[in-house]
Amino acid sequence: MRLEHRRREPAPGVFRLVLPLPFPGLDRVNAYLLAGGIDTTLVDCGIYYPDEEDDHGWADVEAAIGACGMAVTDIKRLIVTHSHIDHYGMAATFVERAGCDLWMHDAVDDDLAAYRDPEGTRSRLRELFREHGVEPEEVDELVRFEDWRGFVSGLVEPDVKVSGSEEVEIGPRTWQFVYTPGHSRSHICLASLGDGLLISGDHLLPTITPHIDYRRGAEDDPLGDFLKSLDVVEKLDPRLVLPGHGRPFEEGAERARIVARHHDRRLGAILQIVRHEPHTADEITDQIFGTTLLNFERRLALGEALAHIRYLARRGEIVRTQRDDGTFVYQKASRRRRDEDD
Ligand SMILES: [Zn+2]
Numbered sequence: 001m002r003l004e005h006r007r008r009e010p011a012p013g014v015f016r017l018v019l020p021l022p023f024p025g026l027d028r029v030n031a032y033l034l035a036g037g038i039d040t041t042l043v044d045c046g047i048y049y050p051d052e053e054d055d056h057g058w059a060d061v062e063a064a065i066g067a068c069g070m071a072v073t074d075i076k077r078l079i080v081t082h083s084h085i086d087h088y089g090m091a092a093t094f095v096e097r098a099g100c101d102l103w104m105h106d107a108v109d110d111d112l113a114a115y116r117d118p119e120g121t122r123s124r125l126r127e128l129f130r131e132h133g134v135e136p137e138e139v140d141e142l143v144r145f146e147d148w149r150g151f152v153s154g155l156v157e158p159d160v161k162v163s164g165s166e167e168v169e170i171g172p173r174t175w176q177f178v179y180t181p182g183h184s185r186s187h188i189c190l191a192s193l194g195d196g197l198l199i200s201g202d203h204l205l206p207t208i209t210p211h212i213d214y215r216r217g218a219e220d221d222p223l224g225d226f227l228k229s230l231d232v233v234e235k236l237d238p239r240l241v242l243p244g245h246g247r248p249f250e251e252g253a254e255r256a257r258i259v260a261r262h263h264d265r266r267l268g269a270i271l272q273i274v275r276h277e278p279h280t281a282d283e284i285t286d287q288i289f290g291t292t293l294l295n296f297e298r299r300l301a302l303g304e305a306l307a308h309i310r311y312l313a314r315r316g317e318i319v320r321t322q323r324d325d326g327t328f329v330y331q332k333a334s335r336r337r338r339d340e341d342d
Contacts, residue, residue, distance in 0.1 A: 002053075003060055005067040010248045011197055011240065013171050017064035019046035020057070021086055029086040030244055031061075032199050033068055033075070036171030040070070041077040042098075043190060043199050044244065047089035050150035058097075061090055072098045079103045080158075081201030082184035083111040085151035087244060092154025105179065105186035106161035115155055118147035121215075128216050129302060133280025133327050142299040164188060173197075180233065182226020183210035189233070196239030198252055204233055206246040209259050213303035214310050223311040227263060230256045263308070267317075270308055271332055274318055278329035281306050 008016040015033040031044040042065075049057040065072055075098045080088045083104070095102050114121045122143045129139050164179025178189040180203040190199040202210045203226075212223050238252035249255065266288065273279055273287050281302065289301040309330055312318040318330045 003064075005060070005064045007067050007069070009068075010242060011195065013173075014197065014242065015068040016242065016248065017042075017046075017061075017068070019060050019064060021047055022049060026086070026245065028245060030242070030246075031064070032242055033065060033070065034170045034173075034175070035068075035070070036169075036173075038076055039168075039170045040074050041079060041168075041170050042075045042094070043079045044081055044087040044201070045078060045090040045094045047086045047151055048093065048153040056093070056153065057090060058093060061094065076100050077103060079188075079190065081189065081199070081203075081244065082187040083108055083115075084184060084202070085148050087201065089152045092152065092156035095156055101159040102156055103160040103162060104158040105177075105188045106163050107181070107186040108158060108161070111184055111186045112155060112157070114146070115149055115152060118149060122146040124216060128306070129282075131326060131328055132302070132306065133282030133329075134302070135282075141295045142302070145296055145299060162188065175199075178232060178236070180229035182212060182222055182229045185222075185225075187229070191236055191238065193236075196237075197242060198233065198236060198238035198240070199242045200233070200238075200244065200252070202244045203229060204241055204252060204255055204259070205243045206241075206249045206255070208245070209262055211300055211304060212263075212307045213300070214306035215303070221310060221314055223263065223307040224314065227260055230260050234260075266308055267312060270305070270312060271317060274330050275332045278321065278331040280327055280329050281309055284309065284330070 002020045010016055013035040017031040017033060019029050019031060021027050021029050029046055031042055031046055034041045046061055047057055062072055077100050078094055080091055091102060125143045126139050162177045164177050166177045168175050173192045175190045175192050178191050180187045180189050183202045187201055187203055189201055189203055212226050214222055234253045234256040240248055240250055241252040242248050269288055270284055273284055285302050285305040293301055313320055316333055319333050320328050320330050322328055
């Protein structure tokens with residue numbers, strides 16, 4: 001066990017479990033225990049540590065649940081907001097030890113494919129980066145991080161797949177699934193409309209914006225999906241947001257607007273860069289995120305820039321052409337002369 005666990009109850013019968021992560025930039029993830037007798041449910045379950053330490057992180061899961069006065073076997077259902085390692089990593093071990101069902105969104109198969117076939121994922125990403133201007137010798141360094149199997153205890157499939165808008169009764173509350181793709185294609189939130197709670201996974205976080213990645217062959221327009229999902233949450237106007245990282249916070253609608261504005265500004269910055277001459281995604285990434293990133297940061301930055309570029313291209317704001325060497329470049333779409341001169 002690595003953390004001191006205590007009882008945190010942001011709403012009656014809703015417990016926040018804080019679990020450790022082995023990443024310096026992101027060292028905690030939240031899971032939520034929803035008390036409800038035979039319907040007692042855990043939402044997300046933390047990461048699986050690739051080393052033996054504390055039974056791969058299990059000791060923290062057990063202790064965090066114990067601090068709420070419950071045992072693992074009291075949990076009858078595990079809902080996972082999305083398949084990233086910090087939310088899904090321990091799922092296979094958890095459902096086995098708790099003897100419970102796993103619920104996830106029905107698009108999860110696409111997301112789990114990255115664990116099933118890391119080499120395929122890596123080679124697609126290699127090709128994507130190459131044709132977007134990344135130097136061949138850099139590409140291998142960047143795709144190195146694509147194998148995350150060491151951080152999941154197993155590839156467990158959901159017993160129940162939801163599509164969003166289904167309801168589930170847990171204790172005194174009725175929770176509604178809310179489909180919120182963007183950060184991950186199969187991301188779901190859970191809303192208790194009766195008292196304005198929203199378990200937001202990574203979709204809406206208090207101090208950081210979730211990574212929006214573009215991978216060809218997976219999500220077509222992840223930033224478009226994400227912005228739509230922010231609208232959905234803004235309309236829900238939650239009273240208290242229970243996020244996947246950080247502390248619960250109020251004014252969720254305002255936070256959704258702030259995050260949308262952040263992406264608007266980034267889209268504007270890209271339009272500015274490609275206003276007068278074409279640029280590769282690699283060059284756009286350098287201009288937006290700088291040239292001093294570590295490899296892992298730069299891989300994320302490229303994915304993020306590509307998601308924004310994709311968004312603009314799909315809406316006809318920028319056009320893509322191919323150089324003689326096969327590299328794609330992007331330029332602002334020419335409109336009426338007047339527009340160009342403004
Ligand atoms: Zn996360």
